[in-house]
Amino acid sequence: MSKKNLVTFVDQIGRVIVGEVVADTKESVKLKNPAIIHIGQNPQTGQIQVQTIPYFFREFVSADSQKEGTTWKFLKSSIVEGDVNLDERLVTQYERLFTAPLAAAVPGAGKSQGAAEVVKLFDDEDDKK
Numbered sequence: 001m002s003k004k005n006l007v008t009f010v011d012q013i014g015r016v017i018v019g020e021v022v023a024d025t026k027e028s029v030k031l032k033n034p035a036i037i038h039i040g041q042n043p044q045t046g047q048i049q050v051q052t053i054p055y056f057f058r059e060f061v062s063a064d065s066q067k068e069g070t071t072w073k074f075l076k077s078s079i080v081e082g083d084v085n086l087d088e089r090l091v092t093q094y095e096r097l098f099t100a101p102l103a104a105a106v107p108g109a110g111k112s113q114g115a116a117e118v119v120k121l122f123d124d125e126d127d128k129k
Contacts, residue, residue: 006091008082017055018094028076033069033098052093069098
């Protein structure tokens with residue numbers, strides 16, 4: 001099990017958040033690299049699957065900040081803290097999310113299967129012409 005001080009809570013809109021505590025006060029908790037625990041159904045098998053999704057993707061911060069990660073302050077008045085011991089598999093999945101190289105952090109990315117599909121996040125002006 002990891003030595004990181006991980007905390008789990010539910011935010012004001014019902015998302016389960018896990019992250020490394022870097023500061024904890026009476027009013028707030030500050031997390032480094034928070035992630036959303038997403039539970040869904042596998043469409044092929046019908047089984048429940050658990051995914052950890054970054055609260056904020058590393059690709060959206062400057063190259064200098066990508067290794068440092070992001071830090072977020074959550075107000076305790078807006079969350080419900082859990083008192084749980086996370087399963088080692090979930091902790092490992094969380095740690096891989098933030099320690100893997102950027103291409104490896106996204107499932108299927110970095111695999112050589114011919115030309116990679118380009119996912120555009122923003123419309124380019126050149127594309128509209």
